[in-house]
Amino acid sequence: MPSSGSMGIDSQYCRAGWGLVLALMAMLAALGWAGSAAAATHEIGGRVPCHAVSSEVAPLERVPARYTCGGEPAGYQQGSLWLHVDLHGNPQARSEPAVLVHNSRFDRLEVCFAFADGAIVRQQVRSGDFGSHWRAGAQIAFSAPRHGAPVTGVTLRFDRLASANMLRIRLAGPDAEEEQSTVLAAAIGSALMLLLVGATFNASLSIVARRQFSAWQAGWAAVMLLWGACWSQLLLLVLPAMAGAPSAQVCTGLACLATMLATMSAVTALQKHHLNPLLRKSTLYLGWTVGAMGVPLSVVRSGPIDLFANLLGFLTSALLLAVAACLIQAWRRGSGEARTFAAAWAVPMAVLGFSGFVDTDQWLWGGGSQLLVLFAAAWQTLWLSISASRSYALLRMQRDVARRAEAQAHELARRDPLTGLRNRRGFFEVASASLEPGTGVPVALLLIDVDFFKAINDTHGHDAGDDALVTIARRLARWEGERCAAARIGGEEFAMILSGLHGFALARFAESVRSEIAACDHGEALGRVTVSVGVAEAGAGDVMSALYRRADAALYAAKRQGRDRVVMGDAADASSGRRVSGA
Template sequence: MRIIRHRSILSLNFLLLFLAFTGSAGAVVLKPHFCHAVTSSNHLPGPNGYRCDGTPRGYEKQWLWLRHELTPDERARTDWSLTIRQTRFRQLSVIFHYVDGRTNIHTVRAGDFGDHWALNAHLAFPAPSRDVELDSVTIGFQDLAAYDLLRVRLLPEPIRAREAGIVALLAGCALSLLFASLIYNLFLFGVAKQRSALWHSLWVACMIGWGAFWSQLALAVVPAAAGIASVRICAMLAAFAEAAATMLLLSSIEPGMLPRWGRISLRALAAAVVAAAALAIMPPAGTPSLLANILTIVVLALVIGVIMATGVAWRRGSRFARDFALAWSLPIAAVLYSIISDIVVTDTRIFSGELLVLLVGAFQTVWLSVRATFTLAAMRVERDRERSQRARFEQLAETDDLTGVYNRRGFLVRARQELARTDGKQRTVGLILADVDHFKRINDTHGHDVGDLVLRRIADALRALSGDVVVGRLGGEEFGLVVAGGLALDIFVEQVRETISAIDMTDIAATLPGVTASFGYVRASDHPDASFEPLLRAADQALYRAKALGRNRGVEGHPADVQRGEEEPRIGHDRRTHRSSPLSFRQ
């Protein structure tokens, strides 16, 4: 199963990269065919002011003009649209020249792209369709950041619209998956209180913000962010995402898989990335390039550190490190493709590197969310198993092995809980102690095996009593009961006495006479201010009197016994081994 999953990830990598190189038929890449000129103002150069060889230089603080003359085949179409993929400039002018000498001019500037912004970080300028042919296109940039990163295409408007539709669909799906994953991981954090779910949520939130600003969807809400502001926000969010991913790794990886110094180093690098990214969003005058270089260095150091930490943990047997590496193989491949394509790939493709990063980021977060779900499910199963075992052990610790009812410890716990429930409530609650009469004689005459069977038979009868009854064996032949309900306590005790007297023991021993029991009881509801120990003492004293009066009867405890001292009676012990006890002659 692991081999199939690993191969699936690798296959998806190759599939996405193949799709990324899918081009648009009919698109014309203009960059290799540009003639260029550099001026200090926005005045359009004359026809002889352009150079058609070499690469533009010294344009960073000037106006860079690029001109393309359409070929005869290109002039045959009248539905051209110009797309530009580079938004780091102060101002941009696009001029369409027609063969009749007329021009059509479009102008945008940083912070105001008007209705020319398009998805996939493009600016789109459709040429007005006229009866005359389009002759040439001139593009003017003021303070362009990097000519090497400029991507300009001339393509038919239907193809551009189709591409825009595909990109909108893919970007929308990716952002929707990311948003759903954000909600889901926040839910996991709220339910499971796992820090890894919180860090994953922060990473997803950064990816959503980055995708919204990179694709320019955010411009529908904050149009003033067009241009350099969006670029800086994207850089900041990408750095924050790297830091969140690092903390996700550190919070999820199993203990002992990384050395302490390694964890400290990664946390320090993540903090440095966040600090550098925060400064880069609003850099002081004269520091943008310096801060950008610092941010690049610390991000690169963090990425290297994360890769090394993942490898070390994977080698030590960390399952999360393995899943983390597989999930991150897609974004890393997408980023590498984005970097390489900017250098060696002509811009005829539908998929940009950034769109591919957004798509695989959505897949990655789904992968990690599914993995977290299975991990939490396994943890819940293990937790439920541990709880079940703990409950079983607790039950065994509070259960009498011989009779199956509560032992002394379990009965006293349940009795205290039941009596505590009577506070402020109008209901009858009684505490009853029962002692089998002449039990020592049964053991001496018929043997301890028969005595054990007698105790089991009595316990079964007590357990079968109707109503809200708690039954426990306090030790030897003594049982305790707590009963709550509307039936008078003395009537209930008499019913219990008759039930025990009516038990047929002849199948246990043919010569075994009928078994009886003596009872001492107290109404706890009549003493709402009394604690449990005085009530138990009063019931024990009443049982003592029942034995003294001839056994096989029930005696109610006196109020004076309840008020007498707080010392817990010595119940639950074999009367034969405590001759100093006033209850020793009950046998």
């Protein structure tokens, strides 16, 4: 068995190892995001397209005089950009290929299919109206119609395109395009459902448990849900006017807002004493800065948009490193929340870093890095929701244990430790409740005193006296129920509060109590132990103190009359009492 010292060293190595892993993931994500900020996919069907540019939006039927097959296009943001790819010899061009364009910021997109027999077919979409061309996964599909001749070339024309570097275009067969779109829609729907469940659960938890972390997490999951619905274009099912540039712009703002909320969720969940104040403030300020940048970036349509994207990538990279530093520092200082968030953030960081170093734009049938991020977000909200549930369940268990302990202590404070019956305090609480007006049920009090108890203690010892009291208590406990409560209210004095009996029935019950106690077996040494019983019936408006005085007077009357008997008290005159029975 390892010693406690070795276990502490192992724990330190574990924290250091996980901290190193998290730091490497953060650096990987930062470098990957920064490196991918200006990445572009220029190949269509395995070939690099040629381009032509017009500084102004060209007439619809205009065809460029020539194409440039090298370099990067420029000067197209207020005009038109043509991309042309020659498909001679491409096997996909023989069977009605489909061109899939990832949604971006443009006013109009036209796709021309050129056939070997000279025929040309044009298809187009506009911002705000994609018709039936939109597909799940932020893609716009243009399918070549059935024709007797193969497709020899495809030309894409973009009017007022924000950035050519953000274009992602691919070629697919007609059957493959339908299958891929179906699978993408199902996968995206599953991820969005997980985000919806996470947002709803955390919102409920923030209200019930009043936890700030859950509120931030619910906001983040809700924003990611909106981002996923907007990016995937599933939002077009209810808002078709959001097609194109509007949804692309909204996605940018939502992505920045989600980044800010994720930062707030992670940092505010960590205790302040686990973090360096400067590191904590710097991370929060970076998160707010990234969130604020989403406002201008969501409305810009021209200008140095690639520069803005690089700046946002740099700030986001710095933010990832800052969050990783917070988690590592809090973890090393013993924060359980840091361990939870490290596991939750590790996957998104790894995804961002991986997609930055590996070209994932054509992965998952065009879903690319955004789809990976969506799944990573679903993982993150699921993990944090489960962790929050476990923490909340643990808190509830601890609260329930504390409440049970409190209730047990409350009950023990009202119980006699020797006999287990109620003590004087507990009995008076129950008896007073029985006397509350409006019940309409007769109530009676029985005071029971052991006869010659001092002689038992003096002759046989206090242990024998205690045994006699316990035996009597066990017999009284048999009568306890909804209408009867018994207690030991003094040294050798017991009491019973009874409801539902009065007059002759009450007298018979009191006599049965006396006789059955007298019949208890106390062993040959003690022999027969008897009791005297005083009974008082509650009158209208009676309180416990008055009822007790009458029962006590009846008990003393039983003692004066020779003990081992029951005396009924008179509600009209407490000084008199009538004997019911006796030895």
